[in-house]
Amino acid sequence: MSQAYDFIDNAAVISKRHRQVADLIIDYLAQLSVDYVFGVPGGAIEPLYNALAHSARKGGPRAVVARHETGAAFMADGYYRETGKLGVCCGTTGPGTTNLLTGVASAYENHIPMLVISAQTALSHFGRGALQESSCTGVDTVGILRYCTRYSTLISHVDQFEHKFAAAVMAAFGSPHGPAHLSVPLDILRHPLPGATPLYDLAPHILPPSLFDRDITHKLCGQIEQARKPVFVIGGGCGEARSQILALAGRLRAPVVATPNGKGHVSSDFPLFKGVIGFAGHETARETLADPEVDLVVAMGTALGEWESCGWNPDLLMNNRLIHIDPNEHHLMRSPVARLQVRGRILSIFDYLLEYFKNHGEAGLPKGGADAADAASHDTRLHFRLDEEHKYADTSAPIKPQRLMRELVDIFPRNTCFLADAGNSQAWAIHYLHPFGCEPSAQSAHGSDRLRHCMEFDSMGWAIGAAVGTALGNPQQPVVCITGDGSLLMSGQEISVAVQEKLPIIFVVLNDSALGMVKHGQRLRQSEAVAFELPATDFRAYAEAMGATGHVIRSPADLRALDIAALCARSGPTVLDVRIDPDEVPPIAMRIEILGIDDEIG
Missing domain, CATH: 3.40.50.970 (Thiamin diphosphate (ThDP)-binding fold, Pyr/PP domains)
Structure with a gap:
């Protein structure tokens, strides 16, 4: 007292x-x-x-x-x-x-x-x-x-x-x-x-400055106008210009690929979208860029780092077909091979491009692309290939991570914001998690941005804390954090902040009792199998000890049995302890290739 x-x-x-x-x-x-x-x-x-x-x-x-x-x-x-x-x-x-x-x-x-x-x-x-x-x-x-x-x-x-x-x-x-x-x-x-x-x-x-150079942008218009088959590469910095970029792609019937950071800016059912290039990307995206008929690659809002450029691959991005558009001069320093660099605010540049092609037509390019794109924009079909696509339909237990990613899109509302943590969570989400109907949010600093991750520094546990900040920033939006058991053991204490703040975040824990990217990376490199094992942990009990709700998920049927609307509306977080198949290899081959094979094998 x-x-x-x-x-x-x-x-x-x-x-x-x-x-x-x-x-x-x-x-x-x-x-x-x-x-x-x-x-x-x-x-x-x-x-x-x-x-x-x-x-x-x-x-x-x-x-x-x-x-x-x-x-x-x-x-x-x-x-x-x-x-x-x-x-x-x-x-x-x-x-x-x-x-x-x-x-x-x-x-x-x-x-x-x-x-x-x-x-x-x-x-x-x-x-x-x-x-x-x-x-x-x-x-x-x-x-x-x-x-x-x-x-x-x-x-x-x-x-x-x-x-x-x-x-x-x-x-x-x-x-x-x-x-x-x-x-x-x-x-x-x-x-x-x-x-x-x-x-x-x-x-x-x-306030963001316009940073608009009319002369260099007019030169950019000429380059696009003369191209026979251009491709657009959307990076993470394109959020506020997303609508303009996709509108121009539709008008020009230009195929679109995204970097891992840019994936959240494109609805997966956009008919010109050919998938993700770079880490955990899609073969159709690589094929699109490798097409010998492609004579112009317009990359915007991307730092062109290791994971966004397929390890700086000269056959795909890093060649003189490239036009690099970015407001950041440090990013432009990474593309000296480009035929043209355009520094400026991407929104201002694409507002100008749209107006230019509206008034000047599209010389040398097929016409009618805009109508074709709009007509197919709600068919909820993927227009690119997945690795092991048959596992999307696998009903076995423990659940396949591929099927889990499909289920998350199916069971959560279309306005859900997904945050993927470092490691295998990120790889599975980039390749297999494909939200449809991404419309720009009135609040979001990054346009639609329905899938977010921390690509450049790639910190374990980022998504757990970032999910709290996201939910506080927009309480009306469902928030799903996809994380691994290693990340949760490192930073899971922040779930108690969501409890205290009464935030209905859904924490999806990929539980395979391992540091998954380390484990699978060692196997793919044929290295020593060492230091990847984690103790078997009951994250349902972990969640309940902090005052959250917990569920163990072993199969697609377990997911389908959940009352998702109730979870999204409850006053506090939910932890889904998802027992994934530990033998499924994530799509991390590009990273393994860059790291190289252990020279000491044998």
């Missing part, structure tokens, strides 16, 4: 306190329409949490407490991808900040705008061996994070705060996007600022 009284008394005291720098941070986040700050509290960052508590009582930004700071960064990542709003995560000094590192590095490699706020011990304690000191005289967290952020700085004087805060936000939304880090000592966070209000209006400074 006395403890409850003390908390009430403390709240009354806090409500009468003077405004501090920490309150001004929250004012700026509210200005940017940020709803949540994901993190783990601690002594040095307590003023920020006091400000968040005050904000939450007024309906402003509030704290979401992760179980590990890496999970907090993954949540901020998922929140941005769903809403387009700045993802914000925080950690206290020392290990609270270093725990953020993997999630921040992941956001850096995947170009996710993120504000990372870390605490420091008081300035007067620098260099004196304070608990968890991580200043320049301790474990220098500003220096550590400098290598995976667009901006990393210590606020050493109150007068620096607003300018550096504005610089951090603008850096996060700069070109390329990425995390920005502010390290704020405890005494700076507590510094009183009576009556202070934000000096800057930051919202107009983070």
Whole structure:
């Protein structure tokens, strides 16, 4: 009883306190329409949490407490991808900040705008061996994070705060996007600022610029107009231009392939879609690009990294048929072989292209493609081949992963957002999970984006945290996280955040008691079979111990027996412990080829 009284008394005291720098941070986040700050509290960052508590009582930004700071960064990542709003995560000094590192590095490699706020011990304690000191005289967290952020700085004087805060936000939304880090000592966070209000209006400074070069875009029009058989390659950066790109492909009757990151931008039943190129991709996509009649390949919104370019294959993408369109000059540095590079905002470029071909026709190309594409757009058939397609219909137990991917599309609503974790989960989803009827979401920062994953840094456990951020960003949308038993054992504690926040996320766990990609990779490379085994784990019991609902799935019939509508509507998450066939080999041959065969065999 006395403890409850003390908390009430403390709240009354806090409500009468003077405004501090920490309150001004929250004012700026509210200005940017940020709803949540994901993190783990601690002594040095307590003023920020006091400000968040005050904000939450007024309906402003509030704290979401992760179980590990890496999970907090993954949540901020998922929140941005769903809403387009700045993802914000925080950690206290020392290990609270270093725990953020993997999630921040992941956001850096995947170009996710993120504000990372870390605490420091008081300035007067620098260099004196304070608990968890991580200043320049301790474990220098500003220096550590400098290598995976667009901006990393210590606020050493109150007068620096607003300018550096504005610089951090603008850096996060700069070109390329990425995390920005502010390290704020405890005494700076507590510094009183009576009556202070934000000096800057930051919202107009983070709007995407047009970045449109009319001359080079007109040259691009000429290249497409002269082509006999062009192919479009859609990357992950095409979300806001998805409709325009597919409309032009239909008008030109140009085949479309997607990178793994771009797959979520194309409905699987789009009749010109020939599948995914790159990691876990489809043979029809490779055949489309390898066709000797193809004289132009227009790749847009792709970094052309290992998994997106078939290991930089010169026969498919990396040759002088290539035109590379991207707003990021760093991505364009990877395509010096291209006949034309167009730097600019993809939406602006394709608005221009559509208008151009509307007025100029399509010289040298078949006519009537747009009507043909539209007529077949709702037939829910795949227009590309799958590996082992017969396993889509397999009814055996344990369930085949191929059949599982088909079932997930069939049983969940069309507006479901699927997030696939690193490893075999990702490989199975890229090749076999094909949502239909992907319409652009009014909220999503990435257009339709019905399948999301963390391709570039490929962090295990990303999807678990990102699913929480996604569900908070759009509570009306079903969210399904496809993860492995290895990822869940690494980061599954974040499911309890979904319990606490009452989020109806469905966590689909591919349970084969192994680090699956390691196991199958060793077999395919004929390497030593070592260090891949995991203990048999009952994830239904694991879920129930955290307050979630759990089900064991052994067959397609078990999935069909679930009341999916009820699961999507319940106040809390569900864990499906799916006992998959451990002998099914995922489509990871491209990765194995790049790694090479072990020279020491025999």
